[in-house]
Amino acid sequence: MICKNCKSEFDFNFCPECGQPSKLKRIDGHYIIHEIEHVLHFERGILFTIKELFINPGQNIRNYIFENRSRLVKPVIFIILTSLIYSFINHFFHIEDEYIKYQGLEKSALFKILGWMQNNYGYLNIMTSTFIAIWLKLFFKKYNYNFFELLIMLCFVQGISMLIFSFFAIAEGILHVKLLNLAGMISIVYLTWATGNFFEEKKAANYVKVLMSYLLGMITFFILILAIGITIDIITKH
Template sequence: MIYSLVNHFFHIEDGYVKYEDSKKTTTALIFQWISGHYGYANIMMGMFIALWTKLFFKKHDYNFFEILILLCFTMGMGMLIFTVFAIVTGITHYNLLEFGGYVGVIYSAWAIGQFFNKSKASSYFKALASYMLGMITFFLLAMAIGAVTDLVIKH
């Protein structure tokens, strides 16, 4: 909610997720929605990250929902990190949003690695991999849904 208010106040809607398409395709509309509702999109993205995290950390006895709760907290903190960079960008007009995105992802990977086994460096690499693969899976699925919807509508 705080991020949404800062995002609306400083008009930086396309800072973290931006998709440009000259045509009004379903994929473009989906990405427009993601950009405008990044908090909700983060929750959906968290489900995919949780699946990859469960796969990479299968030796641990945490179920999908416990991992999802971890990710809700972690990604919520990431949104607060994004908010700080959005405020700085809004005040100074220096575009630091991309850097803020990197800091948020690194924080999330660090927090996930800390949760599972903070003494092993491999935990942090697996956490980063699960976060990145979860994001990629989310965006690929969004693009696939858009493409299939457009194909079905055309025929």
């Protein structure tokens, strides 16, 4: 037989080159249930990933990078999924309407850019993580993590941050009490602790450098966004 995935010849139930089965089962209700169970499975799915990232983020992320990449949910999938959860809750309860206002910017390119960012937190988190990773690389040179390893770490911890916001967004939507500011503070504490834990948990100076990296990364990112918005407005007006 010829593998429909990698085009190799094989005589078994599964291709020895890529693992593709010789015959795919039809998609039915059992298949859908199995896929949902696979994602939510507490042993290796998203619930397990959340638990491990809350309990011991540094060790678990280091294990993912250097030893075993099958225990945790893929980091990019994790950040996009958790961001979608928050976006859904936010749109359902209209939480951010009370916090984010762009008065006077309605006709600017910056308004459209900020609006897109607010509706696409998954992509936004990945973009901001790239800037934070640059500053982490500068502050933590001696640890020899490359840029992409730092980006993977940030996808995991930013995903937990999104779940923290999701929890408080649900509470605010139900109780009608403003809680997102509290969520922001708890999120910053978690991000600082988890990232410092990734490098070396017993060094207090690391947590200061981590916090500076997050602040400088966010500032750098939004300065760039502001510059892009102003540039587009200048060009379009001419």
